Amino acid sequence: MPAKLIDGKAVAAQLRASLAPRVARLAARGVRPALAAVLVGDDPASQLYVRNKVRACADTGVRSEVHAFPADAGATALADRIERLNADERVHGIIVQLPLPPALDAARLLASISPAKDVDGFHAQNLGALLQGRPRFVPGTPAGVLRLIEHAGVPIAGRRAVVIGRSTIVGKPTALLLLQRDATVTLCHSKTPDLAPLAREADILVVAAGRAKLVGRAMVKPGACVIDVGINRAADGKVVGDVDFDAVREVAGWLTPVPGGVGPMTVAMLIANTVEAAERTLD
Numbered sequence: 001m002p003a004k005l006i007d008g009k010a011v012a013a014q015l016r017a018s019l020a021p022r023v024a025r026l027a028a029r030g031v032r033p034a035l036a037a038v039l040v041g042d043d044p045a046s047q048l049y050v051r052n053k054v055r056a057c058a059d060t061g062v063r064s065e066v067h068a069f070p071a072d073a074g075a076t077a078l079a080d081r082i083e084r085l086n087a088d089e090r091v092h093g094i095i096v097q098l099p100l101p102p103a104l105d106a107a108r109l110l111a112s113i114s115p116a117k118d119v120d121g122f123h124a125q126n127l128g129a130l131l132q133g134r135p136r137f138v139p140g141t142p143a144g145v146l147r148l149i150e151h152a153g154v155p156i157a158g159r160r161a162v163v164i165g166r167s168t169i170v171g172k173p174t175a176l177l178l179l180q181r182d183a184t185v186t187l188c189h190s191k192t193p194d195l196a197p198l199a200r201e202a203d204i205l206v207v208a209a210g211r212a213k214l215v216g217r218a219m220v221k222p223g224a225c226v227i228d229v230g231i232n233r234a235a236d237g238k239v240v241g242d243v244d245f246d247a248v249r250e251v252a253g254w255l256t257p258v259p260g261g262v263g264p265m266t267v268a269m270l271i272a273n274t275v276e277a278a279e280r281t282l283d
């Protein structure tokens with residue numbers, strides 16, 4: 001039997017709808033949640049991602065503002081803007097769309113965002129809280145991955161989970177979240193020799209390497225839950241994940257499509273974090 005597809009678009013729409021009563025409760029107390037996105041340069045992919053976030057905000061009743069800077073913007077101008085946004089009571093969440101032009105120090109800029117407004121969850125304080133098992137703002141993609149696994153009803157506690165990819169924004173936090181749910185987690189990366197037998201042990205396989213068709217049928221345990229985070233541009237211009245979809249569909253128990261899997265969840269979790277940031281100002 002082919003794998004059940006996990007529909008990220010539908011789960012993300014449900015999540016956004018579930019935010020409506022929270023946004024209404026905030027409105028009743030005179031608060032409109034707001035997200036500020038800092039966008040530097042004219043990379044079309046970054047512009048598209050920011051447009052998607054702005055649209056998702058509008059759908060959810062969250063106010064958004066885009067702070068666009070030219071590609072040659074100086075670090076001081078950006079730091080000044082972040083400082084202003086940190087102090088602005090009408091702004092609850094601040095994100096810096098990555099990647100930044102190479103001349104800018106992304107880590108430094110991200111560190112200047114107030115942890116209470118860091119709705120991308122990339123600040124060391126928020127990543128540290130996640131490591132300690134008391135997460136505050138969890139990065140959207142890993143949080144979305146967990147939400148999809150839970151939505152599918154796939155058991156996590158006591159199961160073997162393998163995460164391929166160890167970036168700070170996807171692989172590492174995903175591994176931590178699975179560990180927190182009592183999975184036994186293996187974190188693989190580009191220096192892992194002989195990936196296939198490790199991947200084949202996984203009841204839950206999360207692939208976030210950015211390599212089209214990295215995971216084929218032989219790397220998947222029959223019945224496993226396979227979450228494909230990858231976004232790659234195929235030779236024909238189509239967007240594909242890291243998993244050989246048609247082949248793995250024949251063997252996996254559950255599978256996320258690309259597009260329409262993890263991507264929509266990333267944005268929905270960001271909006272959820274923004275609403276939460278606004279709620280915290282009333283605590």
Ligand code: NAD
Pocket residue numbers: 141164165166167168169170171188189190191192195208209210211214229230231232262263264266
């Ligand atoms: P990254 O380049 O920072 O990290 C990639 C990781 O994969 C590294 O840890 C590397 O060691 C590992 N890797 C690379 N080749 C490998 C191989 N052959 N075998 C094993 N491990 C290998 O990328 P990232 O930011 O973590 O993103 C990963 C992928 O997920 C990209 O395709 C990116 O576009 C996508 N992504 C999707 C979303 C979404 O919302 N769907 C969000 C963020 C990233």
